[in-house]
Amino acid sequence: MRVMAQMAMVMNLDKCIGCHTCSVTCKQAWTNRSGVEYVWFNNVETRPGQGYPRRYEDQERWRGGWTLNRRGRLVLKGGGRFRKLLTIFSNPKLPGIDDYYEPWTYDYETLTNAPLQEHTPVARPKSMLSGKDMKITWSANWDDDLGGSIDHGDKDVLLKQISDKVKMEFDKTFMFYLPRICEHCLNPSCAASCPSGAIYKRTEDGIVLVDQDRCRGWRMCVSGCPYKKVYFNHRTGKAEKCTFCFPRVEVGIPTVCSETCVGRLRYIGLMLYDADKVLEAASTPDDTGLYEAQREVFLDPNDPEVVAAAEREGIPQDWIEAAQRSPIHALINTYKVALPLHPEYRTMPMVWYIPPLSPVVDVVRDTGHDAENAGNLFAAIDALRIPVEYLAELFTAGDTAPVDAVLQRLAAMRAYMRDINMGRDPDEAIPERVGMSGEAMYDMYRLLALAKYDERYVIPTAHAEQAHGLEELATDCPLNYEGGPGMGGAGTGGGSGPFGESSGGANPIAVENFHMLRQRQTADNPVDPADKSNRVNLLNWDGKGAPAGLFPSRPETPPEDTGSEREQ
């Protein structure tokens, strides 16, 4: 037994209202730079829908993740090492920018400097890749709320797998949101696909990261990841991905997406797992067995043997305690309501989901029946096969039994708690029907409905005596990095190194964002990549005052000297 700790997340889909706050705050924190305009480390998809990038779940096309070969051994679906190296000059399975979407901004300047005319001037969309006028035809959430599903709803990969006869008329009965980040898998196929070995899994917390200094831009990770959550920065020529906000998690605060989640649907905590069992579990012959196989890999943090083994591996005491209090462990293994996303990709994903009961509740309520009656809900779960089958395609490789069990547990909780809330005697027969005690059911209710910040996010800090050096703690000058202005260097601030804009060492993202924000707010021209330092992005404007670049400067006023301000 080789005990390792993994930082993991569970999302309760019943609570997601599809507001995209997680996506927007994540983008502002991590990908509001040039080169990653099209990149959303966190995105929210409406299901049924195509997702982002379009139809990423169609692994017969993209060949992401792992598969079993004829001898039952685990191999990369996209081909082994030789095949990767032979196709390195032109990756055959790389999604093009059209599969994501062509990023754009608007030519806001014409709104202010157009001459007096009969018609209102229009801010035209401009491509952020070529700077030319463009027609907007797709985006990261173009089919939000089933928008346009008459035209392209049938392109949902999972619907095809359920049955060809399911047409989009059922969208009247069922729809939910699926927020997605990197899964930080136990068996990451992106890392396995990386020819340079630049993608690594951190031994301490299992976060999967791209070493920007070792990435050479071979792009195999983008193809290798079945969730398409590794992205290619087309300006720097390096892969980038969700970092699980490691600078925040290291000091014990949750990721940006969790922190800002309006529905408070995200849980973060540790899982202890047996690293020796991962390969065996990922090689489970039957796709539908993978959910159980992955649960077997997890260790019980309250088992004294596990604790002893963890201590032998050098896992600190407070980490073991955090694993014992972990809401993730409770949701996955104690209450068994969380399920992995697409276990059939065999990457052992570590961002799990509580499937939504709301499609079922909605139908019961709309038909005029009591939607909090256990009998009605159980009957509906049995009757509404299409939503259940769809959820099974998403979370259990098509096996409806685990999804049924989870939905029944959620329905039972709903009915059981109603009696308590109404001041009636609780009906202990309800939790019994789903194999739980009334007390456990109440605890589950507390965790799902009432849990406060410190119960939802149980994040032990990284053991480091330099924690003050993290920019997120704001106790250190953010310019005090080597070569930065605070250390007497020039500070490139998103500018150019000697070999073009991507050269000369990466700036800390906090510093880069600071300069980007300033440069965009002081920009005159919209989007020509040639002068990427002059961009207006109204998303960055907080509505207070007028940033210097919001209106074009008067011709006689000389532009302000940005160089001197950087020295501050």
Place this chain on the structure above:
Amino acid sequence: MIDVLLWVALPYVTLAVFVLGHVWRYRYDKFGWTTRSSQLYENRLLRVGSPLFHFGILVVLLGHVGGILIPESWTNAVGISEDAYHVIALVLGTVAGVCTLAGLAILIYRRRTVGPVFSVTTRNDKLMYVVLTLTIVLGLSATVVANLLGGGYNYRETVSPWFRSIFYLRPDPDLMSGVPILFQLHALSALALFCIWPFTRLVHMLTAPVGYLTRPYIVYRSRDVQLGMHRTPRGWERVP
């Protein structure tokens, strides 16, 4: 005098720039060490042009190793006559050279005509493309012209010994004085290419990922000594 400058001084300057340039760039600019692929923007032309160019240039590279590094006496010793060598080199070299050039033509056409690709092309790239194209065209035309005008030119008696003499530290510029002008120009443009090499995107060749064949699939790494996004200032590294 000019011979010494071109065939002794220049090669050593090039060698120094090539080696030290790479060392310096690797230390200073690991973040800029990338292929800067533009496949995301456009794939239709790249799918044809890039493998054509890269596989072509790899064969050309092997051809140069065989023709320049391996002495004629060695091939004679294993029973390959000069004529046989010449035919093999000519056929293989011309095919690979034409493939390389065709691939390069497609890639340059793509770079100029596809909007997003053109807009990420730096001045550095343009200079590199000029020198690279010049070197390939000169090399190919030297072979073709020499064979059209006569029975070909046996560079293995002049150019190759000169090239090796540089590494023996006994440079012999006289070997190059009688060489046809196209071969001389090819060698000079190649020197120029090696001079700019460490400062262009060509550096990606030196980190060709052959280690992928032997390393384990999943890489585990301990957390960096520094935390967060900061690079630890020099002199302030943590004591383990």
